[in-house]
Amino acid sequence: ETGVTQTPRHLVMGMTNKKSLKCEQHLGHNAMYWYKQSAKKPLELMFVYSLEERVENNSVPSRFSPECPNSSHLFLHLHTLQPEDSALYLCASSQDPTGLNYEQYFGPGTRLTVT
Amino acid sequence: GNSVTQMEGPVTLSEEAFLTINCTYTATGYPSLFWYVQYPGEGLQLLLKATKADDKGSNKGFEATYRKETTSFHLEKGSVQVSDSAVYFCALSTEVSYSSASKIIFGSGTRLSIRP
Numbered sequence: 001e002t003g004v005t006q007t008p009r010h011l012v013m014g015m016t017n018k019k020s021l022k023c024e025q026h027l028g029h030n031a032m033y034w035y036k037q038s039a040k041k042p043l044e045l046m047f048v049y050s051l052e053e054r055v056e057n058n059s060v061p062s063r064f065s066p067e068c069p070n071s072s073h074l075f076l077h078l079h080t081l082q083p084e085d086s087a088l089y090l091c092a093s094s095q096d097p098t099g100l101n102y103e104q105y106f107g108p109g110t111r112l113t114v115t
Numbered sequence: 116g117n118s119v120t121q122m123e124g125p126v127t128l129s130e131e132a133f134l135t136i137n138c139t140y141t142a143t144g145y146p147s148l149f150w151y152v153q154y155p156g157e158g159l160q161l162l163l164k165a166t167k168a169d170d171k172g173s174n175k176g177f178e179a180t181y182r183k184e185t186t187s188f189h190l191e192k193g194s195v196q197v198s199d200s201a202v203y204f205c206a207l208s209t210e211v212s213y214s215s216a217s218k219i220i221f222g223s224g225t226r227l228s229i230r231p
Contacts, residue, residue: 002160033218043159043204043221056218090158102208103149104219106158 003027006091006107014115015081021110023074023091032074033104034066035090043090049074081114088112117142121205121222128195129230136190136225138179138205146207148172148181148188149219153202162190162203197229 004025013019025032034046048056049068063085065077074091088111092104121138128134140148147166151159163172168183177192188205205222 002158004158006158042223045218048218092159103161103164104159106151106160108156108158 002105002107004091004093004105004107006089006110008110009108010111010113012113012115013078013081015083017081018077018079020078021076021089021091021112023076023107025072025074025091025093025105025107027093027095027105029093029095029105030071031094031096032068032071033092033094034074034076035092037088037090037109039087047076078112081112083114086112086114117146117207117209117220119205119207119220119222121203121225123223124202124226125228126225127228127230130197131194132229134190134192134195134199134227136203136205136227138188138190138222140186140188140205140207142186142207142209144209146209148179149206149208150177150179150188150190151204151206151221153204153224155201159204195227195229197231200227200229202226 007022030051032049036044036046045058046060047066052068063080067075088109090109091107094104095102118141149164150162152162153159163174165172165181168181171180179188179190202224204224206219208219
């Protein structure tokens with residue numbers, strides 16, 4: 001148990017559906033991250049939020065829309081996804097957005113399948 | 116730019132064998148270095164870290180030393196167990212270029228399988 005929870009753990013959706021992934025951290029951290037982990041590909045950083053402000057968007061398609069209403073919660077809104085978007089989506093948080101020494105704490109991930 | 120290169124897997128060893136997983140990095144400045152582990156069906160967990168040159172991180176029998184001269188951070192364990200079977204990621208931390216938020220750059224991961 002890392003203090004970062006993600007729901008749902010598994011999600012199957014059609015290409016025309018709209019769904020949201022939720023992440024919550026109970027660690028008092030100030031930075032939160034979304035990653036995409038696909039089979040046989042490196043971990044891809046998607047979004048970074050620092051103090052609830054988005055500070056990085058790594059050229060992620062607009063069908064992925066993040067939302068960070070407060071420092072404890074992070075959402076990833078999904079719409080009109082493609083089959084190649086099927087992956088494990090990992091959320092992480094870190095203590096101090098300015099601190100290079102601070103590791104990230106990961107949630108267990110949401111396994112997304114787009115049919 | 117900053118990057119991490121680690122040996123490709125899968126690596127398969129017998130129980131009690133010696134383990135080395137190589138990791139080298141390219142970075143500007145003085146990053147912190149990490150090893151993360153991902154057990155089946157779970158997210159990544161920090162295994163160990165080192166924040167400056169010559170630091171040795173250690174945890175659960177695993178060790179890695181921050182070598183600035185060779186830009187390396189190799190992971191070692193003297194006697195592996197079946198429970199060590201997982202995917203291991205080498206990583207470095209760096210600042211996001213236009214803000215104060217840090218981010219971590221991960222290697223591609225090395226799958227380790229231990230035979231009883």
